Structure formats: C-alpha cells, structure tokens
Amino acid sequence: MSQKNFVDVHETPAVSKLLPLSIQHLFAMFGATVLVPILTGLDPATALFTSGVGTLLFLLITKGKLPNYLGSSFAFIGPIITVSQAYGVGTALLGCLLSGLVYVIVAAIVQKAGVKWLDRVLPPVVIASVIVVIGLSLSVVAVDMATKVTVDGQSVMSLTSIEISLVTMIVTVLAAVMLRGFFALIPILIGIIAGYLYTLMRHPELIDLNKVATAEIISAPDFKLKEVAFALGDPSAWVAALIIAPVAFVTLAEHLGHLLVTSRVMDRDLMKDPGLHRSLLGDGVATALAGLIGGPPATTYGENIGVLAITRVFSRTVIALAAVLAILFSFCGKISELLMTIPTPVLGGVSIILFGIIAAQGLRMYVESKVDFSNKRNMIIAAAILVTGIGGYKISFEGVSFWQSFLHNLTIDNIAFSTFLGIVLHLILPGKESAMGEAHREEQKHIA
Template structure:
C-alpha cells in the first residue's frame, strides 16, 4: 500500500500540530491583509476579524472541501479611496457590499449553467499561464519587502543592505526547514523562517521593531468597547438609506467582475496543488458564493472586501497539509487576535524584510505549480499557437499591463475602475484561445495519449 504524502481536507491533525500549522497560515497572510486597511484608512482590527469570519463562512459554504484563507483584496483599494473621499467611508463600504451581491448572482448563474463552458474557455495552456502570472505578478512585492528599508517612506523606498541580509537569513531558514527538516517540523517551514528572521532582525536591527508600541497596547479589548470603537455598520446603513449614496456606491460594484477572474485563477491554482477538480466538487458556484458572502459581511462591518490568498496557497503547496481544521484554526486565531491588543501589536512589528524572505518562496511556488501543469498536460510549445497565447498572458500579467478608467467621464459605472494585470492576462488568454485556429493543441495530451505515442 502506497503511503500518501499529504494531509487531506477532512483529516484532523493532533491539537499540538494544529496550533503551529494554523499560526503559519496566519503569519503568511498577515502582512498583505493589514496593508489594505492601512492604505485605505479602514480599521486593521476589523480587517483581521472579518478575514477570520469570512474564511469560516467560506469553509462552511464550500462544504469544507476548499482549504483557502480569505484576506483583504487589493483590487478594491482605488475605488474605496475614491468613493470614501467624495461620499464617505459608509458609501464606499456599501459599494463593496454590492460587489459581494454580484458574486452571488454570478454564482447562481454558474450553478444553473454548469462549468462545461469554462472548461472550453480555459484550456491547460491558458490555465497554466495564468497560474504562473498569479505567482510572479506579485514577485515585485516580495522582492521590494526584501530589498528596502522598512522605515523608509513607502512612496520612496530606500534600498537597504540590512534588509537584504534579514531577508536572506529568513529565506535560508525557510529553505533549510523545507528541505532538511523531518517529521512534523518539515511542515512548518514558513513559521520557522519567520521566527528565525524576526529574531535575527531583533538582534541586528532592533530599531525596526517598535517594542514600546507592544508595551503600550492593552492586553484585552472588551467586545462592547471594541464594537463601538471599530465597527462602521451605522454609516453603511445610513448610506443605504440615501439615494445619492446608493448611486455613488454603484461605482464600486463593477470591480466584482475584475476580482471574479482572480477568484477563478486562485481556484485553479488550489485545484492544481491538490490534484483534483474543484470546479466540480465542491463547485465554482459554491466558491463564488462563499467569497461573495465573505465580501458582504466584511463590507457591512467595515472591513476590506476579501479574496482567497496566494500566500496561503503557497503554504498549501509547500507543506501538503490541506486540512480544513488548520485553515479554520487560522481564522479563529485572526478573530481572537482582533480582540487581544498586544498580539495584534506584536504582529504589526514583523519587519517587511522578514515577510519578503518568506513570500519569495511562497509566490515562487505558485508559479512553479503553473509550470508543473505545462509538463503534466504535455503542452507542446513547438505549436506557434501555444507559444503566442502563453507569451502574451505571461508578459501582460507579469509586466503589470492593466486598463485604468480613472479619466473616463461618460460613464459613472466604469469611472474609477481598474482592470488589473491578472484580470487582463486572463481576458487576453480567453480571447486568444477563442479566436485563434487549432484549439485542440491548447489542451495538450492526456496520459493515455502519451503512453500510446511511446508504445508506437
């Protein structure tokens, strides 16, 4: 009997293993999840709370078969800033609420029509290219964190050899843990890397870590006080009652069509990591519905809209631990840490170079999953069609090609909308596959076809 080398979604590791495995996922998503509220002026504690609640709801709606963590979405930053500036944060959150409703509508359509049409639109050559883009398009973020002084102005980052040093130590610790550790420690490479990197940074660059902030922050914030100080539900309800605010909020709703492409890409990445058809079971309609409900809840409470996170997919690929209990544990820790002030303050002190060292591995592993798909489906790049499609998807996606409608004046609904590079690359891949002749080569060869060719 062949022993499997992964922990499946329904399996429950021992409690002493669940805690560090869950913390590993929490640390992986933390930097990006808190960055969005910091950029948009939303509350960091609410972002942590709603990411945890959204993840639990997502697991429930997908029947526990999709071990994804949901964190803050970067796609909504521009629209939230624009609408908040002109109509208030309550109106912006109402717009995000509407984007969540768009998710639910599309989920209902997918449930009714099935996913056969998606399989025709997204052959392996397109899917693999999109997966590579999802990993490498954010590589600049990881490298930027690894290269620049964390105390420098984010608008004008300054190169720091000390940052490179800390990032290298973190990266080295993560690689050593991945390759050489055995037993349970072998599935904690990210946590190991971050602990080593943080300790090294604390010794070599203590000025990066504001220990005074941790000391000043109270241990526990009572739920009643927390709700009164952090939630903006009343402002969202006020905006809902105002016809002018409703119209202004509609500007954000089309962003959902951009993040839908990202959602499908992330689902394909997870399916490739787990080697199963998640489009059918639990189904794209369930994952869309889960993401939509999470966006709605986050928006209503005043947190940034959520999305499945590439960092956590990298952890799944690296550890091969897919247990939904581990993801649920990370969600519960996020909720708990939203109320425990000192822990939240401690997590905020993790230096960016430490995060950079870890995410270099995590984002790269996602890209490697796409390359693996090229190989497994035996995509033949001697065909010009495959070369052209993959080339255009890769360069536009990784290069940051996007469409920005901020200067549009003839339409309220697309003004301030940005179609980001991942969505653009996905749309271009689908379009090229639809219009170019010779569609059969885009699907590669099945294992049976490869064996038949070798036998003959």
C-alpha cells in the same frame, strides 16, 4: 502502491501540531491583510475579524472541501480611498457590500449554467500560463518587501532589508528541504520566527515594542455598522457605491485563478466538487459581510495557497483554527500590535518562496499535461498571457463624460487582463485541440 504524502481536508492533525500549523497560515496572510486597511483608512483589527469570520463562512459554504484562507483584497484599495474621500467611508463600504452581491449573482448563474463550458475556454495552456502569472506577477511585491524601505514617501533599496530577508528566506528553504517530521510542515512559521529573532538581535531599531506594551489587552474592533446603515438609506450614496461594485468583475478572474491553483496543489477538480458556484458564493458572502461591518473585501490568498503547496496539509481544521485565532486576536490589542511588529523584510523573505511555489505549480501543469510548445499556437498564447500578466499591464478608465463617475479609478489588473486575452486568443485561433496537451489526447485514445 504509492504512499500518501498529504493531510486531506477531512483529516485533523494531532493537537500538538494543529496550533503551529494554524499560526503558520495566520502569519502568512497577516502582513498583506492588515496593509489594506492601513492604506484605505479602515481598522486593521476589523480586517482581522472579517477575514476570520469570512474564512469560516467560506469553509461552511464550500462544504469544508476547499481549504482556502480569505484575506483583504488589494484590488479595492484605489476605489475605497476615492469613494471614502468624496462620499464618506459608509458609502465606500456599501460599495464593498454590493461587490459581494455581484459574486452571489455570478455564483447563481454558474450553478445554473454548469462549468463544462470552462473546459472549452480554459485549456491547460491557458490555465497553466495564468497560474504562472498569478505567482510571478506578485514577485514585484515580494521583492519590494524584501529589499526596500520607505524614506520620506519614497521606496529605496536597503542593505539591511536585503540582509534580513535573505536570512529569513534561507532558513525557510532549509526548514522545508532539510527538516523531517512535523517541523517539515511549518517552514514558513520557522522562517518568520527566525527572521524576527535575527532582526531583534541585529537590527532592534526596526521592531518597536513600545506600542505592544501600551496597547490594551482587550479592545474591540472598530465596526462601521452605523455608517453603512446611514449609506443604505441615502439614494445618492447608492449611486456613488456603484463606483466600487464593478471591481468585483476584476477580482472574479483572480478568484478563478486561485481556485485553479488550489486544484493543482490538491490534485483534484475543485471546479466540480465542491464547485465554482460554491467558492464564488463563499467569497461573495464574506465580501458582503466585510463591507457591512467595516472591513475590506475578502479574497482567497496566494500566500496561504503557497503554504498548502509547501506543506501539503489541506486540513480544513487547520484553516478554521487560523480563522478563529484571527477573530480572537482582533479583540486582543497586545497580540494585534505584536503581529504588527513583524518586519516587512521578514514577510518579504517568505513571500518570495510562497509566490514562487505558485508559479512552479503552473510549470508543473505544463509538464503533466504535456503541452507542446513546438506548436506555434500554444507558444503564442502562453507568450501573450505571460508578458501581459507578469509585465503588469493595466487598463484604467478615467475621464469619459457620462461614465466618468462610474469608471473613475477602476482598473483591470494584469491577472484579469492576461486571462481574458488568453481566452480570446484560444477561442479565435484554429487548432484548439493542441491547447489541451498530449496527455489529454492520450486519455481520449485510451477511453476510445
């Protein structure tokens, strides 16, 4: 009988372990979550608040069976900036609220139609390839964070950044591989702390603690309820908000991919229990709430899924405490500012590991499903998904008469496009059974 090597969703680690495990998740998502509001002109503290509340709602709606943390979605950056500049921030946030309602509507459809059809359109060769894409398409972001700095608006290579990120990455890897017991469960936290201390000793000019010293101990997030309420009563604002709402169809594919990755990490079918409809509903409610009070739309986070894969601690209590900490920190100016001082190369160093772990989960699925790559059909489908996904292929809709105002700055990202392409190729090419893998055939023979 094999020994259990994970902490399940319903289990709660000891109090002494709970806090470090939760802080690790908070650190993993922090950099990307606050970057979105910084780029879009929203309030980082509000983004922390909405990510925490959104995560708690997500856990509640998914019955505590899906330990995902929700952070700020990058897909909405362009549309939010465009609409905010042209129509005001209230209209942009109304669009975010409407995008959350799109999720809710799709969740209702999925609940009615079921998920059996997904087994037909998403065989292992497609799912595994999409999972690899989700990990490796983020590699550019991780490497840029780890190796570059911004000088006069230009991103340039920095030996200092490379030095810091390498130290962080090496410490993270050694902690994950060499340490035992509880410390083996917090390699990301150990790596970030080590990278931060190393930067303080070797390159203190990169960490500005003055803002921490001058920040208020207690400070409320900048909620935008009045601006959104005004937009709700303005018919013209509704029309403009529809520019953002369709972005939800792009992030739906990302959500599906993250759910597939989490299923592989946890070795269970989360599509059926708690169900895709519940995860979509949770994400939609979190996104709608964020739009209502002034935060960027929410999404499940690759960084935190990477933490799950490394630690194999799936406890919903750990995720819930991380969410509570995010809420508390959003009201504490000094802690928020302190977290903002974490150097980008430090976050880049751990992100390289986290995103690579996600890609490795896809490779694992190829192996476990026994996908036959001597079959040309499988090879072509995987090749198309990997190249269009990792290559960063994007389709932008701009400047087309009547549709210009609706489609301007709407981009179908590489993950969504490669997923769609893989599904189409699987559906139109003959020999669909080969895409299921040899493991599926053996299982069917055993059942028969």
